[in-house]
Amino acid sequence: MKELSSRGQIFQGAKILDVGCGVGGGSIFLTKTFGAECTAITISSTQVQMATENAKKNDAPTIKFLEMDAENISLVDQNETFDFVWIVEAMSHFPNKDIFLSHANRLLKPGGKILIADWV
Numbered sequence: 001m002k003e004l005s006s007r008g009q010i011f012q013g014a015k016i017l018d019v020g021c022g023v024g025g026g027s028i029f030l031t032k033t034f035g036a037e038c039t040a041i042t043i044s045s046t047q048v049q050m051a052t053e054n055a056k057k058n059d060a061p062t063i064k065f066l067e068m069d070a071e072n073i074s075l076v077d078q079n080e081t082f083d084f085v086w087i088v089e090a091m092s093h094f095p096n097k098d099i100f101l102s103h104a105n106r107l108l109k110p111g112g113k114i115l116i117a118d119w120v
Contacts, residue, residue, distance in 0.1 A: 001026060001029045001030075004086075004115055004117050005029075005030070005033070005034070007115075008086075008113055008115040009113075010036070010084060011034065012035050013034070013036065014030075014034055014083040014084055015036070015081075015084075015109075016036045016037070016038050016082055016086050017040075017082045017086065017107060018030070018039070018040035019040075019073075019085060019087040019091075020087055020091070020093070021051060021065065022042060022047055022051070022090075023047055023050040023054055024040060024047075024052070024054045024055050024065065025054070026040075027040040027055070027063045027065075028054060028055055028058045028060045028063070030086065031055075031062065032060055038063045039063075039066065039075070039080075039082075040063055040064065040065050040066070041066045041067070041070065041073065042065070042067065042068070043069055048066065051065045070090070070100050070103070071094060071095075071096050071099045071103070073100075080107070081109040081112070082108060082109060083108075083109055083112050083113075084112060084113050085107060085108060085113075085114045085115070087104075087116050087117075087118070088116075088118070089117065090118070091116055091118045092118045092119045101114070
């Protein structure tokens, strides 16, 4: 996470969408390290519950964890955009990566970045 955030040039207070967030480790790191405003999505309701608990235990209760399919991202605020879309070890599980990348690109602010770390 340190390497990806360094190479991606994440800055203090960045607004980040964490895709495939699992139990919240990435979002907790980003919030605590950069004061990031994180929205995190996972396809698993169990992971949403676990991530929410982990965030509270790690003094990062402001992270929004949502149950959502990365290939069908629909946020409450349809105009919401992010400085970064962060995805670690999840994209390899997506059957339609082009659909995800299209959604991710739409959700970026001008000059925003998609940061990916995955199996090759």
